[in-house]
Amino acid sequence: MARPANTQSLVSTSLSNSKTNVEIVSQAPVMEERSSYGFFQTTTSQTLAPTTVEEVIAILKMAHRDGRKVTLCGSNMSLDTQSLGTDISMTLAAFDYIDVDRERKTVTAGVGAKWGDVVDTVRAHNLFPQVVISTRKVSVGGSISANSLSRWACVRGREGTHVESFLMVVADGRVLRCSREQHADLFYSVIGGFGTLGVVLEVTHRLQTISLDTCVESVATKEPRLGNLSEDLLPTDPEEARYMILSLSKKGLRKMSFRSRQGEHKKVKPIWLYKHVDWTRLVAETLAHIWMWLAHAVWTFSYFFHPRENKTYVSELVPYTFFTDGNVAARGMMKRMKMKFRMIEQTYIIPVASGKAEAFIERLVEMCKARGVKPMLFDVMYLPEDEPFLLSSTRGLAGFAVNIAFEGLEGQKLEETKEMFRILTTLCKEWGGRVHLVKNVFADPADLHEMYGESLATWQELKQVYDPQNTLGSGYLERIFDLNKKEDTLQA
Ligand SMILES: Cc1cc2nc3c(=O)[nH]c(=O)nc-3n(C[C@H](O)[C@H](O)[C@H](O)COP(=O)(O)OP(=O)(O)OC[C@H]3O[C@@H](n4cnc5c(N)ncnc54)[C@H](O)[C@@H]3O)c2cc1C
Known part of the structure; x- marks a missing residue:
């Protein structure tokens, strides 16, 4: 039109x-x-x-x-x-x-x-x-x-x-x-x-x-522990994006911290996540939906082999930007085949000022282990205080966004995971944070009222x-x- x-x-x-x-x-x-x-x-x-x-x-x-x-x-x-x-x-x-x-x-x-x-x-x-x-x-x-x-x-x-x-x-x-x-x-x-x-x-x-040569350079560092989130994620340069992908190991956590910036490049050498979606990615994404352990294995592979630590990778701007398109394509294909793979995802904003983000993640890891569930995606980034958008999870609040997603959970495991999300919401509230309303929300409404009370009254x-x-x-x-x-x- x-x-x-x-x-x-x-x-x-x-x-x-x-x-x-x-x-x-x-x-x-x-x-x-x-x-x-x-x-x-x-x-x-x-x-x-x-x-x-x-x-x-x-x-x-x-x-x-x-x-x-x-x-x-x-x-x-x-x-x-x-x-x-x-x-x-x-x-x-x-x-x-x-x-x-x-x-x-x-x-x-x-x-x-x-x-x-x-x-x-x-x-x-x-x-x-x-x-x-x-x-x-x-x-x-x-x-x-x-x-x-x-x-x-x-x-x-x-x-x-x-x-x-x-x-x-x-x-x-x-x-x-x-x-x-x-x-x-x-x-x-x-x-x-x-x-x-x-x-x-x-x-x-x-x-x-x-320019048409604008690409994204990314460098990863890796550690078998969480460390200090502020050091890894708080920006020191307005041109540099920082984010972190976590995975669970037998001993605790594996952390990959990324720093990315835009630059002019003629030659591209991307991290696998930021490649154009081709049939290999489609097959890998589909299999990872069918066998959950495979999704976890992908993060283990990434931690040990690719991307290599401190090496600069160069990704094209568009596939870097639309990095979840592989997931979307795999789900679209499965939907056409009448296969439905379930996924739940919840994001918590933990205020930087509370100093509790590390404790929150550690609690989350303990709870996942106790329930025998492994996230398909577990990532963390810093979000600055937002403009006063009414229902924004970062209205008046600069925080670490802790995002966790699970695929393929059914029955008892699913119910236990939803309950885990509710317990974590209460913890997030106690530490002055908010649940992000854009993903799934499994939460006690009373906790959400404490998080969004004033905004909710204005919305009404x-x-x-x-x-x-x-x-x-x-x-x-x-x-x-x-x-x-x-x-x-x-x-x-
Ligand atoms: C694979 C994937 C990747 C994602 N990546 C990100 C990400 O990187 N960052 C992020 O923040 N979120 C991300 N999300 C979440 C996504 O941003 C939201 O779910 C988004 O709202 C979906 O938009 P949609 O076009 O599918 O709209 P819908 O799901 O159809 O609608 C979303 C909301 O918009 C409202 N709406 C739609 N059209 C209008 C209109 N014309 N006027 C007023 N309201 C309207 C609907 O009522 C609804 O409340 C992702 C989700 C998926 C599935």
């Missing part, structure tokens, strides 16, 4: 102009099944796919009139139920235009555009996003609603920091341009707001300049102003914070 000629003209005139285009609303319902990325939750809903702003407004008006619930979805790659609807699922896949402004170094993309296409388009202009999600497949609408992060977030902050403005429709049909200066309440709550306050139509991101106030009938959302926030039950309890 081409970008509407003058999107600015939609602002404030749309209400009076909008013809109630009911055709799309009265179409025969297309019922579709959607699952979370980890395949734990599946719902069926009616898909509506507007192709114009007027149609978006018509759907919202119909939903308001008939008391329907509209869940927005991008690529449905959320780990939990953030985009799983049970009534209407609205997809803006048709809003896939990408408009580059070379002078201003910005890109304005429709929310249906996929980040892989955005990157390919801006790269042709020697531009690149500052911070971009790790798979080509995620949509612009999905990532802004998650205020995403990447390897570079430790020095550049999260996605929201680089958003200049966005255009959205609120539940009553008004079209608003939101930025730090205009409708700032919506700017700070819709970024990372999981599609609960309005329908974003397009987003303008600020970009960095690159905004909901009353912009969506008082609660037309928008998937019920995800209501579930994890137990909002409906709390209301019932209050009424009782």
Whole structure:
């Protein structure tokens, strides 16, 4: 779809102009099944796919009139139920235009555009996003609603920091341009707001300049112990990204610490994780899903053999950026073969100031060992204090993001792991941290209320102003914070 000629003209005139285009609303319902990325939750809903702003407004008006619930979805790659609807699922896949402004170094993309296409388009202009999600497949609408992060977030902050403005429709049909200066309440709550306050139509991101030879140099160091996280991960150079991959050994932990920076290179020698996805990667990723021990063996291999310690590897910028595409491709292939491999992933932010990140990780390792489970991925990075995005896990908090993912757990082991995530949430809360809401959330709602209490109260106030009938959302926030039950309890 081409970008509407003058999107600015939609602002404030749309209400009076909008013809109630009911055709799309009265179409025969297309019922579709959607699952979370980890395949734990599946719902069926009616898909509506507007192709114009007027149609978006018509759907919202119909939903308001008939008391329907509209869940927005991008690529449905959320780990939990953030985009799983049970009534209407609205997809803006048709809003896939990408408009580059070379002078201003910005890109304005429709929310249906996929980040892989955005990157390919801006790269042709020697531009690149500052911070971009790790798979080509995620949509612009999905990532802004998650205020995403990447390897570079430790020095550049999260996605929201680089958003200049966005255009959205609120539940009553008004079209608003939101930025730090205009409708700032919506700017700070819709970024990372999981599609609960309005329908974003397009987003303008600020970009960095690159050349076609820009690559990423990475150096790894290895140790059979955790050591001091601040030494490994706190940035000392604004151009250098630092992150850590951990794996469990019989004696305790194996640590690989990475430092990466952009540079100009003609010759490429990548770390395996940052190679283009080819059939060998696809086979390896698929087998690692089938035999969990293999995923662990990959990290053991990496620790002992590749990448070599203190050797500089050079990866192309795009495969370095989209390093989870192998996983996405393997899962896509398995899905087509009707195979469902389950995955759960939770991220905890432990404040740097608490000095407790090492103790948190040690507790996590003890708990994994006691339960006989080994993570498929266990990584740590530093995240600076975010701008005041309402539901951001790093709002007013600089911390270490401890991320842990498990594949293929079933039955008793799965239940024990969920319980482990809940216990760790309580510990995280006691040490002043927060659970990141973008991945899975297994947590006692009371702990989440302590972590997000003030922000949650503001979100509820905004909901009353912009969506008082609660037309928008998937019920995800209501579930994890137990909002409906709390209301019932209050009424009782
Ligand atoms: C393989 C993989 C790699 C990932 N890598 C990263 C990473 O590097 N960094 C990171 O931060 N996260 C990462 N994630 C998590 C991912 O960023 C989020 O799950 C993201 O929200 C998914 O976007 P999506 O396009 O699939 O949208 P969906 O899952 O369909 O939707 C996500 C959320 O956006 C809302 N939404 C969608 N469209 C709109 C709209 N037009 N207006 C308002 N709200 C809307 C939905 O309601 C929902 O709450 C990864 C996930 C996977 C599966």
